[in-house]
Amino acid sequence: VHVVEFGGGLVQPGGSLRLSCTTSGTTVNEWAIRWYRQAPGKEREMVAAIDSYVDNVHYEDSVKGRFTISRDNAKNTVYLQMNSLRPEDTAVYYCRAGGDWGQGTQVTVSS
Numbered sequence: 001v002h003v004v005e006f007g008g009g010l011v012q013p014g015g016s017l018r019l020s021c022t023t024s025g026t027t028v029n030e031w032a033i034r035w036y037r038q039a040p041g042k043e044r045e046m047v048a049a050i051d052s053y054v055d056n057v058h059y060e061d062s063v064k065g066r067f068t069i070s071r072d073n074a075k076n077t078v079y080l081q082m083n084s085l086r087p088e089d090t091a092v093y094y095c096r097a098g099g100d101w102g103q104g105t106q107v108t109v110s111s
Contacts, residue, residue, distance in 0.1 A: 001026050005095040008105035011085055017107060019080040021095030028071055029053060031098045033078040035069060037091035037107075044094070048080055063089075085109045 007019040021033060032052045038044040048069040049058040057069050068081040082089065085107075092104040 001031070001097045001100040003095050003097050003100050003102040005093065005102040005105050008093060008107045010108045010110065012111050013086060013109055015085050015109070016081070016083045017085065019082070019093055019095075019105060019107075021078045021080070021097070021102065022076055023097050026097075027073065028076050028078050028097065029073050033069075033071070034096045035080045036094045036096060037089075038094070038104075039088075039091040042091075047093075050078060082107070 002024040003021065005019060005021045007017060009017060011017050030052055032049060034046050034049040036044050036046050045060060047060045047063050048067055050069045050071055059067060066084045071078045087109050090107060090109050092106050094104045095102040
């Protein structure tokens with residue numbers, strides 16, 4: 001599965017960003033899609049997930065109430081809406097579909 005994510009950037013604390021993840025050669029509906037992040041010097045951690053075919057979602061505790069994962073089957077895209085961003089959310093964010101990873105997109109939260 002070829003996975004592509006995009007939408008990162010620089011945002012001030014308290015701001016919002018929306019990341020997008022799409023797959024080619026398959027549909028995002030077929031896979032459990034997981035968003036991970038990796039900050040410098042830290043291990044990669046999962047922050048949000050959505051199950052295949054159903055909209056069961058899961059969040060890491062530090063992002064609950066701030067991040068929302070959703071799927072648009074018509075656009076073959078899974079989104080990660082990130083609100084109330086904090087400097088500690090700064091990381092490279094990766095999308096994973098099944099066992100395949102995207103290339104990552106940088107999110108920097110800084111004033």
